[in-house]
Amino acid sequence: MSNITLKVNGITVQSNVDGNRRLLDFLREDLNLTGTKEGCAVGECGACTVIMDGKSVCSCLLLAAQCEGAEITTIEALHRDPVGKKLQNAFIQHGGVQCGFCTPGVLLSTKALLDVRPDPSDDEINEALEGNLCRCTGYQPIIRSIKAVLKAR
Known part of the structure; x- marks a missing residue:
């Protein structure tokens, strides 16, 4: 112990x-x-x-x-963070959530990226999400969701 x-x-x-x-x-x-x-x-x-x-x-x-x-x-704490809350809303609005099983991990990987790179390139976004598998979305709705948050900044 x-x-x-x-x-x-x-x-x-x-x-x-x-x-x-x-x-x-x-x-x-x-x-x-x-x-x-x-x-x-x-x-x-x-x-x-x-x-x-x-x-x-x-x-x-x-x-x-x-x-x-x-x-x-x-x-569970992501909604208390302004960027985290925007990410959650964007994923709902832009179809980044489907079955939802991968969504917590994807959101947290994205949040960690945005904390160090507030305006990441497409390559940086893809690299940050490399370790997150999603079988439902084909990743395009996830990327659209992230870019919607970046655009709104």
């Missing part, structure tokens, strides 16, 4: 976790933050993407104990 302290969605959390407890399971089962999804469990699909210390990461590949002192943002 490891005692960890981290900040999740702006709230300091302290917990004892098993050494093999993944961040994904800690968020979903211990903190009841179920917007983070498990898809592939091997870091290939991006459904479990969260923002950790400003970078998008696959929570299925991290142990909770590795996150000691980290700041984690999940989809």
Whole structure:
């Protein structure tokens, strides 16, 4: 067991976790933050993407104990951020959401990009989304949604 302290969605959390407890399971089962999804469990699909210390990461590949002192943002907090709220609205308006399974990860990958690159190029957007698989949209509605937010700035 490891005692960890981290900040999740702006709230300091302290917990004892098993050494093999993944961040994904800690968020979903211990903190009841179920917007983070498990898809592939091997870091290939991006459904479990969260923002950790400003970078998008696959929570299925991290142990909770590795996150000691980290700041984690999940989809549940995105609406509190002005850019995050605009992204969520644009995804709804422009069809970037279909089945919705990949959407939390895609939104968080995009938010992490926009935090460091407020006006990203098409290549930078594509690169930021490389780790997020979507079987429904063909990615064009996702890209349109992101560009709508950029245009509105």
